[in-house]
Amino acid sequence: MIKYITIFFISIIFSVDKNGTSAASFLEIDIGGEITSMGGAGVSHVNDASSSYWNPAGLAFSKTGQLFFMNQSWIAGIDHSYTSISFPLNRIGTLGLSLNLVNYGEIEVTNLDFQDGTGEYYSALDYSVSFSFAKKFVNWFGFGSSVKLINSKIWHSSASAFAIDLGAQIYTDFLSSSKGNHDGVKIGMSISNYGTRMKYDGIDLIQPIDPSEDYGNYADVKGKYETSYWELPLIFRIGVSNDFLKLKYSSLIVAVDAIHPNNDRERINVGLKYSYNYPRLVSFHVGVGFKGMHTQIRGNKIQFSSPFGPSLGIGMSIPIQNKLKLKFDYTVRSVGVFGFSKLVTIGLNF
Numbered sequence: 310m311i312k313y314i315t316i317f318f319i320s321i322i323f324s325v326d327k328n329g330t331s332a333a334s335f336l337e338i339d340i341g342g343e344i345t346s347m348g349g350a351g352v353s354h355v356n357d358a359s360s361s362y363w364n365p366a367g368l369a370f371s372k373t374g375q376l377f378f379m380n381q382s383w384i385a386g387i388d389h390s391y392t393s394i395s396f397p398l399n400r401i402g403t404l405g406l407s408l409n410l411v412n413y414g415e416i417e418v419t420n421l422d423f424q425d426g427t428g429e430y431y432s433a434l435d436y437s438v439s440f441s442f443a444k445k446f447v448n449w450f451g452f453g454s455s456v457k458l459i460n461s462k463i464w465h466s467s468a469s470a471f472a473i474d475l476g477a478q479i480y481t482d483f484l485s486s487s488k489g490n491h492d493g494v495k496i497g498m499s500i501s502n503y504g505t506r507m508k509y510d511g512i513d514l515i516q517p518i519d520p521s522e523d524y525g526n527y528a529d530v531k532g533k534y535e536t537s538y539w540e541l542p543l544i545f546r547i548g549v550s551n552d553f554l555k556l557k558y559s560s561l562i563v564a565v566d567a568i569h570p571n572n573d574r575e576r577i578n579v580g581l582k583y584s585y586n587y588p589r590l591v592s593f594h595v596g597v598g599f600k601g602m603h604t605q606i607r608g609n610k611i612q613f614s615s616p617f618g619p620s621l622g623i624g625m626s627i628p629i630q631n632k633l634k635l636k637f638d639y640t641v642r643s644v645g646v647f648g649f650s651k652l653v654t655i656g657l658n659f
Contacts, residue, residue: 331572332468332507332539333459335411335435339600340379340391342638342654346622347580348598350564352546353478353497357656358393361407361441361455364476364499364546368395368403368443369451373632373658381652384644388412395441405441405455410434431464439474449480459507459541466511472504472541484551494551501546506538543571548578559585568601576603576615589628596622600642618643622652634658 341359344351352364358377360367377393393407413433417426437460443453455474460467476499485493518532547567554561566578580598601617622640629635636656644650 330540331542333435333437333461333470333502333541335389335409336437336459336502337542337544337570338383338389338411339642340381340389340409341377342379342622342640342652343582343594343596343624344580345642345652346596346598346620346624346638346640347562347564347582348578348600348620349568350548350550350566350578350580350598352476352499352548352566353495354550354562354564355497358395358405358407359391360443360453361393361395361405361439361474362391362409362501364478364497365405365441365443365453365455365474366451366476366478366497366499368405368441368453369445370478370480371395371397371403373397373634376657376659377654378656379652379654381650383411383650384647386414388414402442402444403453405439405443407439407441409437409439411436433461433463435459435461437472441474443476451478452476457502457504459502459504461507461509463509464511464513466509466513468507468509468539470505470507470541472502474499474501475503476500484553492552492555494549497546497548497550499544499546501544502541503543504541506540508538509536540571545569554583558587559583574603576601578602580620592626594624596620596624596640616645618645624654626658632659 339345339349340362344355344359344363355363355367356370358375374397375395379391381389383389390410393405395403395405397403415430415432418429418431419426437457439455439457441453441455443451445451453476457472459470459472479496481493483494514534515531518530548565550562550564552560552562562582564580568576568578578598578600580596582594582596584592584594586592598620600620601615603614620640620642622638624638626634626636638654640652641649
């Protein structure tokens with residue numbers, strides 16, 4: 310195990326940029342205020358309905374049914390929402406269903422003849438629908454998987470793909486408050502978006518061609534652009550977390566994730582979350598984190614940098630009845646040169 314971890318971190322130091330080599334990039338946008346506020350470091354400890362995105366194995370450790378909704382104002386006025394619901398089925402496991410939706414709004418049509426606009430508008434929309442199942446085989450080990458349909462549409466052209474997510478979580482006794490409770494260091498691993506390739510097709514690709522201006526009449530001959538197949542953004546996550554502060558009413562979780570994507574260099578996410586819980590009353594938590602740290606060599610020095618930046622979020626949960634609990638999170642995170650993105654998350658435990 311130490312051998313593979315060493316190889317992984319060496320690859321982080323000497324990684325190569327692979328930007329722009331995959332489609333459906335919306336699948337890489339972090340969701341959920343709580344984990345996003347921790348810099349996206351959640352693969353080992355997430356256990357709510359947002360697990361369907363981060364690590365489907367987290368659903369196995371969810372003790373109640375949950376409804377989850379998130380909306381964020383993404384860069385360039387793009388609207389991003391994520392909705393998920395999960396149902397624990399006693400000893401069978403936990404089922405989850407989620408919808409990831411990105412709406413790019415209306416965009417004015419331009420061409421070479423009308424570079425200021427033709428008066429028409431087109432829209433673009435990306436979405437994925439996933440079905441998840443997770444099971445806790447023993448009280449310290451859970452495994453989960455998701456099957457998803459992915460679709461991307463730009464005006465009259467679209468592309469589709471199928472993918473699967475796989476994940477596991479392990480609860481250990483290392484640094485545990487009491488041996489046998491498995492409340493020590495948590496380990497998580499997930500593979501997201503392993504699936505078919507995407508290829509755009511539609512009537513927008515049909516254009517008139519005129520191979521010869523001197524001979525024949527080809528002005529009305531229809532030609533069609535042949536687009537390429539593109540890989541999905543395959544993401545491998547591995548992380549650890551631990552509750553270092555274990556008091557009667559408060560806790561402090563520290564989490565670190567290492568990310569290996571197929572379209573970018575390897576990076577590390579780190580995060581903290583402090584919680585204060587009043588039994589049967591309001592509970593609060595504050596999360597801070599830093600996303601996308603990687604190393605680069607400049608001169609004779611190794612420097613840390615990130616295309617993203619810090620994140621900060623606050624949240625609370627309010628019991629409504631014996632089994633109902635309303636949750637709310639608000640998070641602000643840096644998106645590098647694009648400024649800041651704001652997330653609002655609402656959840657219901659039932």
